[in-house]
Amino acid sequence: xxxxxxxxxxxxxxxxxxxxxxxxxxxxxxxxxxxxxxxxxxxxxxxxxxxxxxxxxxxxxxxxxxxxxxxxxxxxxxxxxxxxxxxxxxxxxxxxxxxxxxxxxxxxxxxxxxxxxxxxxxxxxxxxxxxxxxxxxxxxxxxxxxxxxxxxxxxxxxxxxxxxxxxxxxxxxxxxxxxxxxxxxxxxxxxxxxxxxxxxxxxxxxxxxxxxxxxxxxxxxxxxxxxxxxxxxxxxxxxxxxxxxxxxxxxxxxxxxxxxxxxxxxxxxxxxxxxxxxxxxxxxxxxxxxxxxxxxxxxxxxxxxxxxxxxxxxxxxxxxxxxxxxxxxxxxxxxxxxxxxxxxxxxxxxxxxxxxxxxxxxxxxxxxxxxxxxxxxxxxxxxxxxxxxxxxxxxxxxxxxxxxxxxxxxxxxxxxxxxxxxxxxxxxxxxxxxxxxxxxxxxxxxxxxxxxxxx
Numbered sequence: 001x002x003x004x005x006x007x008x009x010x011x012x013x014x015x016x017x018x019x020x021x022x023x024x025x026x027x028x029x030x031x032x033x034x035x036x037x038x039x040x041x042x043x044x045x046x047x048x049x050x051x052x053x054x055x056x057x058x059x060x061x062x063x064x065x066x067x068x069x070x071x072x073x074x075x076x077x078x079x080x081x082x083x084x085x086x087x088x089x090x091x092x093x094x095x096x097x098x099x100x101x102x103x104x105x106x107x108x109x110x111x112x113x114x115x116x117x118x119x120x121x122x123x124x125x126x127x128x129x130x131x132x133x134x135x136x137x138x139x140x141x142x143x144x145x146x147x148x149x150x151x152x153x154x155x156x157x158x159x160x161x162x163x164x165x166x167x168x169x170x171x172x173x174x175x176x177x178x179x180x181x182x183x184x185x186x187x188x189x190x191x192x193x194x195x196x197x198x199x200x201x202x203x204x205x206x207x208x209x210x211x212x213x214x215x216x217x218x219x220x221x222x223x224x225x226x227x228x229x230x231x232x233x234x235x236x237x238x239x240x241x242x243x244x245x246x247x248x249x250x251x252x253x254x255x256x257x258x259x260x261x262x263x264x265x266x267x268x269x270x271x272x273x274x275x276x277x278x279x280x281x282x283x284x285x286x287x288x289x290x291x292x293x294x295x296x297x298x299x300x301x302x303x304x305x306x307x308x309x310x311x312x313x314x315x316x317x318x319x320x321x322x323x324x325x326x327x328x329x330x331x332x333x334x335x336x337x338x339x340x341x342x343x344x345x346x347x348x349x350x351x352x353x354x355x356x357x358x359x360x361x362x363x364x365x366x367x368x369x370x371x372x373x374x375x376x377x378x379x380x381x382x383x384x385x386x387x388x389x390x391x392x393x394x395x396x397x398x399x400x401x402x403x404x405x406x407x408x409x410x411x412x413x414x415x416x417x418x419x420x421x422x423x424x425x426x427x428x429x430x431x432x433x434x435x436x437x438x439x440x441x442x443x444x445x446x447x448x449x450x451x452x453x454x455x
Contacts, residue, residue: 019076020319026326027081028067030116031109032060034192035085037212038104041205047103052096059093060085081113082106103202104195107226107314111191114321116213118235121329122184128336129177129242133170133454135343137447140166144443147425148263148353149362156360159425162348163447164438170450172245177454179238187231190215194225197313227313229303232325236300239332243296246335250290253342257283262352270342285342289335296331299324357425361390361400366422366431375414385412 010018036057043053063085066072078084083106090097143162150160190210193200199222206218219225256263257271266283274280302324306317364386371382388411393400401423408415421427433439436446 015077018079018316020080020322021074021076021078021084023323023326024081024110024113025074025084027110027113027117027322028085029064030113030120031081031085032064033116033213034109034112034209035100036060037209038192039100040212041208042099042102044208045203045205047202047204048096048099052099055093055096056089056100059089059097062092063088080106080110082109103200103204104192105197105226107196108191108194108222111194111226111228112213114325115187115189115191115215115231118231118325118329119184119187121325121333122180122187122235125239125242125329125332125336126177126180128333128340129173129180130454132336132340132343133173133450135340136166136170136173137450137455139163139343139346139348140170140443140447140450143348143350144447145440146348146350146353147357147429149356149360150438156356156362158365159357159362159429160432160438161429161440161443162353163440163443166343167443167446167450169245169249170454173242174450174454176238176242176245179241180235183231183234183238186234188214188216189219190217191219191225191228193218194222197223197226223313227310227318229307229318229321232321233300233303233307236296236303236325236328239328240293240297240300242332243293243335246339247290247293249339250286253286253346254283254290257281257286261356262349263356265347265349266342267345267347270338270345285338289339292331292335296328299328354425358399361393362425363400363423363428364390366428367400367419370419370422371412371415374416374418375412 009015039048039053039056039060042048043050048056063072066088072084072088074084075087078087086097086100089100140163143166144164146162147159148162148165149156150158150165190206190213192209192213193204193206210216210218219228253264253266255261257266266281266285270283270285271281272284274282303321306320310317367389368379368382368386371377371385372379375382377385389400389403389408392407392411393403396403401420405415405417405419408419422431430439433442436442
């Protein structure tokens, strides 16, 4: 492709390190779409003839059909998807193929291709996240009344409902979708027509090609257009946060499936056995999702390191953007889909969840609140009194509700029989009626509102 300047071909190792066709062939549909938009614009602007334009468009359609039918031969000697398509176009239509590259460069071509691919990946991932939210909302509706321990520091803290716990992840994924939408808005500008870095002297119409490819507008600066990979970094950043959220939910599922918790059960569809221990049922889907978070976070770090030292404008280093991008997008799509299936499959063990609320003095805060509300006690004093009552129960090896009224009055004489009304986990949960609280009525309202907001 640069035979006029070079008298000899590259060394074998140079060819291997330089070629990207092994991975950028995934951009074939975007590359052909960009070439068709560019060709149509060149014809409209009378930069190339209608006859040449028609031949180019027909040839590109033929190449697309060949690739989709698995009949296209990708050649490492042609380096990348752009030159593989252009070389095949020359074989099909001859001399007119050489006119397609008028007023563009591989620099703006690849920038356009990757934007188109990333935009599609964002749309696909956001749709999958919506499906996961739907599965979580379904669990929240089914388990709005199911009490369980809520934890801080992984220590039993206060009673909540399983439905409320599920809706926490719905909110996290909602923010994830918002980040993807925000990323998509910023990336939806067209680099096509920026050429190598400085624009072109041909009378092109960049707005026409931007519109043809469903971009909002052309990028404003030709140097920025070919050198920008912020949109990939934003996608990977949003993806890293998504992966972290999925990993947190996975960790909880792994804990909940363990013998120490038994909070949920997964069917055979989302568990595996052991090659030596016949009793085992391992939540491997959750463990794998937890592990794959590292790949996505690593992809973000990888590209940040690539980009941090690059001067303007394009450097071949940027070829390293695609493999982490592709791998992260594939990994996220697989993990979200697997998590959606696992959440839908998951069955809450209501008995175990309720039994776990008997440990950890979960209604201690409710006791302190009762002292404030009924005895008009300052909260710090109520906290101290409740702590003393908890200590007494701990020494006797019983729960707060198992203490007698006389026991509690030895610590605070003003306590009345009414205190026992706040010491059951059901009443404690039902009392949390503040906005965003865990009361079952609030959970049902929040689930309905989440459907309106997200589905």
